Amino acid sequence: MEKFTQHTGIGVPLRRSNVDTDQIIPASYLKRVTRTGFEDGLFAAWRNDPGFVLNREPYAAGSVLVAGPDFGTGSSREHAVWALQNYGFRAVVSPRFADIFRGNSGKAGLVAAQVDEKVVQRLWDLLEAEPGTTVTVDLESRTVRAGEGPDAVEDSFDIDDYTRWRLLEGLDDIGITLSHADDIDAFEAARPSYKPVTLH
Amino acid sequence: MPEEQEVEIYRARTLAEKVWEEHVVRRADGEPDLLYIDLHLIHEVTSPQAFDGLRLAGRRVRRPDLTVATEDHNVPTVDWDKPIADPVSRTQVETLRRNAEEFGVRLHPLGDKEQGIVHIIGPQLGLTQPGMTIVCGDSHTSTHGAFGALAFGIGTSEVEHVLATQTLPQSRPKTMAVTVNGSLPDGVTAKDLVLTLIAHTGTGGGQGYVVEYRGPAIEELSMEGRMTICNMSIEWGAKAGMIAPDQTTFDYIEGRPEAPKGADWDAAVEHWRSLRTDADATFDKEIVLDASTMTPFVTWGTNPGQGVPLGGAVPDPADLEDADDRVAAEKALEYMALEAGTPMREISVDTVFVGSCTNGRIEDLRLAAEVLRGRTVAADTRLLVVPGSARVRLQAEDEGLDVVFKEAGAEWRGAGCSMCLGMNPDQLAPGERSASTSNRNFEGRQGKGGRTHLVSVPVAAATAVRGTLSSPADLEPVASGEEV
Ligand code: SF4
Numbered sequence: 001m002e003k004f005t006q007h008t009g010i011g012v013p014l015r016r017s018n019v020d021t022d023q024i025i026p027a028s029y030l031k032r033v034t035r036t037g038f039e040d041g042l043f044a045a046w047r048n049d050p051g052f053v054l055n056r057e058p059y060a061a062g063s064v065l066v067a068g069p070d071f072g073t074g075s076s077r078e079h080a081v082w083a084l085q086n087y088g089f090r091a092v093v094s095p096r097f098a099d100i101f102r103g104n105s106g107k108a109g110l111v112a113a114q115v116d117e118k119v120v121q122r123l124w125d126l127l128e129a130e131p132g133t134t135v136t137v138d139l140e141s142r143t144v145r146a147g148e149g150p151d152a153v154e155d156s157f158d159i160d161d162y163t164r165w166r167l168l169e170g171l172d173d174i175g176i177t178l179s180h181a182d183d184i185d186a187f188e189a190a191r192p193s194y195k196p197v198t199l200h
Numbered sequence: 201m202p203e204e205q206e207v208e209i210y211r212a213r214t215l216a217e218k219v220w221e222e223h224v225v226r227r228a229d230g231e232p233d234l235l236y237i238d239l240h241l242i243h244e245v246t247s248p249q250a251f252d253g254l255r256l257a258g259r260r261v262r263r264p265d266l267t268v269a270t271e272d273h274n275v276p277t278v279d280w281d282k283p284i285a286d287p288v289s290r291t292q293v294e295t296l297r298r299n300a301e302e303f304g305v306r307l308h309p310l311g312d313k314e315q316g317i318v319h320i321i322g323p324q325l326g327l328t329q330p331g332m333t334i335v336c337g338d339s340h341t342s343t344h345g346a347f348g349a350l351a352f353g354i355g356t357s358e359v360e361h362v363l364a365t366q367t368l369p370q371s372r373p374k375t376m377a378v379t380v381n382g383s384l385p386d387g388v389t390a391k392d393l394v395l396t397l398i399a400h401t402g403t404g405g406g407q408g409y410v411v412e413y414r415g416p417a418i419e420e421l422s423m424e425g426r427m428t429i430c431n432m433s434i435e436w437g438a439k440a441g442m443i444a445p446d447q448t449t450f451d452y453i454e455g456r457p458e459a460p461k462g463a464d465w466d467a468a469v470e471h472w473r474s475l476r477t478d479a480d481a482t483f484d485k486e487i488v489l490d491a492s493t494m495t496p497f498v499t500w501g502t503n504p505g506q507g508v509p510l511g512g513a514v515p516d517p518a519d520l521e522d523a524d525d526r527v528a529a530e531k532a533l534e535y536m537a538l539e540a541g542t543p544m545r546e547i548s549v550d551t552v553f554v555g556s557c558t559n560g561r562i563e564d565l566r567l568a569a570e571v572l573r574g575r576t577v578a579a580d581t582r583l584l585v586v587p588g589s590a591r592v593r594l595q596a597e598d599e600g601l602d603v604v605f606k607e608a609g610a611e612w613r614g615a616g617c618s619m620c621l622g623m624n625p626d627q628l629a630p631g632e633r634s635a636s637t638s639n640r641n642f643e644g645r646q647g648k649g650g651r652t653h654l655v656s657v658p659v660a661a662a663t664a665v666r667g668t669l670s671s672p673a674d675l676e677p678v679a680s681g682e683e684v
Contacts, residue, residue: 016531017524018403018503022642027623031274031288033248033295045644068524070404073437073503074642075621076339077246078355096404099439100339100353107357160371162232173357174257177365180234183226184262184367187236192471194464195238196327198306199265 003170009063011135017068038083072101106163113157212481242269246337250360277613316589326456330445346426348445380417382492390425391656406438417491501532516540556620559637560588571661574678578667583610
């Protein structure tokens, strides 16, 4: 996985709460067997609306999404994360993420930065007042920054220590776990015999 | 580590904590626990990239014997004996078949007697048992918690992780108890209970928690009803839902193909009986509900928390205190094309869907048939009955339920997820409205522009007959005297 220390890119204000995974990418786009090519499905239903934020310049070239609370609720589809990444997003800022979405982001290398609700509100105001303003998501210092002068936003964000460390180091989770293969062997040796198996 | 248990001082624990502790492979400061996974369920949509990852890294599936795959999300529910017409869907299903073959994973493909929705076949085969850790690349894995298993949905990277290591790093969640006192009145089902709960908590209310459902109303439920409740845990954001195993659980499992037998059965049951929250254990949060005041419950909006009793009306966003809720309600009403104040019973639907991992089990089909026997589906309404698994279909046909459905004018389909997520051709057309026994009413979930009302099975069946949201109590008695 690619290392992530900090990223600066055009901020995209998505003034919606409860953006569920069916909104991020509808099921009919989930048929690909690769991790790429999902950008067309991103927010597919909303992209038909010319007024939708990603249909407007300069937001179309955005790479930091700023969304309302409960982002990524619903299905476990990691395709939601891939669709955001395939489109060009590197980070999503929201006051609250659904658990599975946050987990998937951490595995796939998309930063899910959880901030205070007020910070999102101020970012939305700023990004709408000055389209094209860039947002910096700094994983090293856990801060999100945007704009200059009196309306500038700078605040800390939450991300769990372990995910942050893995993203900073660009580490593959499976590799880390396989280094503990002895522990897994020992655990398996002690499993009760009544546990079911699928092959006989 | 088991050998350390002897010196461990007694500490009261919840059911979830007990199951968690039994699966910790490795614990280290500042790291999530590494949990062992007892059962990994696979389907065609969230697995191809995971198998690809294994291939790229030259890794094997560590425990194919703890893994089982089926085809459900994307498969057709008509002509299932013919090649899948849509080439992209076909590729996805064929990819799963190739992967299962290459990595030695047991697969129940379309046409197989054990094929079906992944959360229906686990319990049906007896693979889902108390005290297990169960994962699947699907958020409704929470269903299996009805057996006292710790079961949760994972993403594709995690699917790859479990395939390669049979473990998963997990941070310890908080625990919550939902105690449901009283008894559900006649005609009110587990589905109504869980929809009522979600309307009460909101879709984020369970965020970060493993929830244990307990209390007399839960204990009275059949395993099917318990699965319906646990299934929808994810709809209020919970990581997992669990119900302590009891005699109802053991009776359901005993004799199933993969259930323990002989001495193993006795050992298993003895252990399963210990899987109860200790009397003096504490939860991080508690909610108490009264089942006896519950009524049939339906959704009006675009998330499962936007619901009201069937006897109620579409709410007025202006009455909502929270500004975000107000905006969300306005957007939902616009999408749903509903006017505030409209009685729910006056809303007419185009399609009724009975099925999904929430309500696609044999008990659900029996309930639907009971309402439909001797009645007919309303003129402009389409009723799709989609069994959750091939076994459920065969069992229903054995009992003659398919005849009841067909005589009523319903479409009797093959097993799969079908219109729950509209990935196969079973979809709503733009603007069409459905009453659905599934679990999600998100915008476009059942087809682009489709509008979904989540309902229980009896409400779905009665709605099909009247063409408007209804409960069986709204129906004229069947005249012919056929009903016994
Ligand atoms: S029936 Fe619906 S909710 Fe259940 S697994 Fe299939 S798509 Fe998911």
